[in-house]
Amino acid sequence: MQQEILEIEKIQNYVNASTVPDKNEMVNHPSHYNTSKYECIEVMLDVFGKKKVSDFCELNAFKYLWRSDNKGKDIQDKEKARWYLAKYIELNKDKQ
Numbered sequence: 431m432q433q434e435i436l437e438i439e440k441i442q443n444y445v446n447a448s449t450v451p452d453k454n455e456m457v458n459h460p461s462h463y464n465t466s467k468y469e470c471i472e473v474m475l476d477v478f479g480k481k482k483v484s485d486f487c488e489l490n491a492f493k494y495l496w497r498s499d500n501k502g503k504d505i506q507d508k509e510k511a512r513w514y515l516a517k518y519i520e521l522n523k524d525k526q
Contacts, residue, residue: 470516480521487518 475483491514498507 458485484518484521487514490514491518 439464471483474486478486491511494507494514498504498511501507
């Protein structure tokens with residue numbers, strides 16, 4: 431039963447990823463990560479698993495905050511950090 435649930439969730443992830451907006455939205459859906467019908471983060475989850483992707487999200491948030499004052503895109507980098515922190519929280523809600 432657990433395996434069936436995991437398979438259904440995997441399919442749902444691909445369905446959700448295929449409904450990505452077409453516009454170039456640099457924080458939530460950058461076009462350079464949407465070159466196919468699947469979003470990169472969803473494929474990463476499928477390939478690497480929740481733990482590794484969770485760690486990736488936490489570290490990416492740190493990276494965007496670290497460099498935000500040096501690129502001239504302070505607000506955009508902080509929005510990206512917020513997106514990765516939100517994804518980290520989403521992936522770890524079941525740990526509480």
